[in-house]
Amino acid sequence: MSYKISKATLGRLPMYLEFLKRQKVENISSTQIAKQLELGEVLVRKDLNAVCDQGKPKIGYNRERLIDSILDCLGVERKVSAIIAGAGKLGTALLDYKGFTEFGVDIKAAFDIDPKKCSEHLSNGKCIYSMDTIEEYCRSNDIKIGIIAVPQSEAQDVCSKMIQCNIKAIWNLSPASLDVPEGTLVKNENLALSLSFLKTCMIRNEE
């Protein structure tokens, strides 16, 4: 079914999803979606086309079927477990955040070297464990995604550990750039760079 979908399209699917969920109508046209989301209407049509079966001229796309197709493409129904390395403020904030389950990612626990932080139970019942136990935990709980929220100096070490216990995708929130073997996915989320980029654009915008 859902063969090659471009990364650009894949990146927009959640936008469509969120928008479609908020609508009440039975059918919706690409024109309306495009206007609301401030995208080109042909672009929307191409995206939807890559994802689902045909829409109907004059009517548009069936909203519910569209939602199902997108969920299917994103693999939302497929639940994946994740853990966080580093229970500092950022790590704990992520552990506590509820918005990930909606996309089928379940953050199970966090790990930290500081014994004072360990065994803490958060409001949602999740737990912080000792970093020593991370490998065993990952292996026995089928963890597929590792989230790195440790300081830069420890990031590569933690990353290597994660790879050893079969983690296939890494979300790197540290400023370190990571060495990984082929086949492992890394997504860098460098917040300082991101804010810095905004600032640079702002400054250059003024001139």
Added chain:
Amino acid sequence: MSYKISKATLGRLPMYLEFLKRQKVENISSTQIAKQLELGEVLVRKDLNAVCDQGKPKIGYNRERLIDSILDCLGVERKVSAIIAGAGKLGTALLDYKGFTEFGVDIKAAFDIDPKKCSEHLSNGKCIYSMDTIEEYCRSNDIKIGIIAVPQSEAQDVCSKMIQCNIKAIWNLSPASLDVPEGTLVKNENLALSLSFLKTCMIRNEE
């Protein structure tokens, strides 16, 4: 001086900067930079070319001058003040993080509607104030960047307030999509989407 630099190039400059800072040599070639950062060497050359004066055949680029040029392009020496709306876990984590100053962004304070959170002093001396005072604070402290870390339902309200008090760039960490007037910059940093995207790529990678 630094006229039109493409967004793609601008986005890579911090990578170069960080790498160059770690080196010890006087001169460095685009070939070496490319190899280390896993970029095409022509790409590196084009980027550097857009940013600084010419390198020298057989020698490469003077490291220090290169660093200065990049800092200049990024506008790092120009300090800009920011505030955070929302002092939940994420907002507090950002307020507490030290990595932003390196790029010339100074997060001054956070604001929250919950009186219990207000007047808290963090380790670094920064403070959380009542949301009621946000407008006055922004006006009297020349705040240029607003960071939105409130729940989705409040994001648009806070955003409008920010625009009223002359904030020109918004870093939106909420999942809301914001309506802003022309001329205001918005950068959406939707962490749930980002992790979801990684998961989707991972699933599609397996097949």
Added chain:
DNA sequence: TAGATTGTTAATCGATTAACAATC
């Protein structure tokens, strides 16, 4: 001179947009 490295011009690639034919 030979070799390493630079900068430039043309080709390629992926994504978006424009133009238009097809269909309910």
Added chain:
DNA sequence: TAGATTGTTAATCGATTAACAATC
């Protein structure tokens, strides 16, 4: 039939890569 909307083919655009000439 007319009109709204779809899907497709070609054109454009921006970014990257390839090929190559220039230079210390």
